[in-house]
Amino acid sequence: MTTTTPPVNGQVIGLAHYASRALLEVALARAGCNFNQSVALRAVSDNGGTVERSWLVGRLTGALKIEEAAARETVAGMTALKLLEETGAEQVSLTERGRELFEEIRTAGNEIAARLYAGVPAEDLAVAGRVLTLVTERADAELAEV
Template identity: 55%
Template sequence: MTTTAPAVNGRDIALAHYAGRALLEGVLARHGATFHQSVTLRAVVVAGESIGRDELVRDVTGSLKTDESVVRGVVEELVAAKLLEQDPAEASRTRLTDAGRELHETTAAEAAEISVRLYAGIPAEDLAIAGRVLALVTGRANAELAGT
């Protein structure tokens, strides 16, 4: 007797996202950070630890699908908390502080440990298929949001 896995739908994807996000938010809360702050710090890290403020806002707004004013508020929170600062080499750029780098590294390491547990035992080929499907769905949703 063979069993067939049920087809995946948006609800399934959302439930997986929110379950994982709840675990991540637990990590972040222990360190006094929010999900939005974590996404913003990561965007700066990916950019090489310094990024134009407007570029940062566009990047995070696109990632979180939220209003630009929300992201500008998050950037200001991070500056006030001394996790981000104006780049002295170029005033229009924002960079990580040592404390911001440490917070990102610590929370990313803890999140990676959770990911190892969540993905343990899932065959690499299944993860590759899931990655391709999610990239396709994300691309289609982004295209619809952009009106194309």
């Protein structure tokens, strides 16, 4: 009995992720930002610019699959760099510099995505998005059981 390798699997997805992330890392380095910080900036921006610190730490641990200590260190470092500021008992907000940096890296990320996905039919992108979302949900569910 022979088995065939599916056309899309973790290796194919991983290679695409690492190749595109390498391009993003170049843009982040130019902006003076690292990947974890960029994820935090997006999370805060996407949620109105102010979030609870514990929510942000949870978002980083869940999205990046990192330890809580590393997520807390990321948030503390961003506060020290004045990208985030304490705005309440347990809240952090984007500073003006944080907003500017997020816009810079978002623009760079959008430009990279535009180049990489150019010419790929919208229907194919929609299917890929649905499949990858499902795979992520399943993997997260399994990780929650570990």
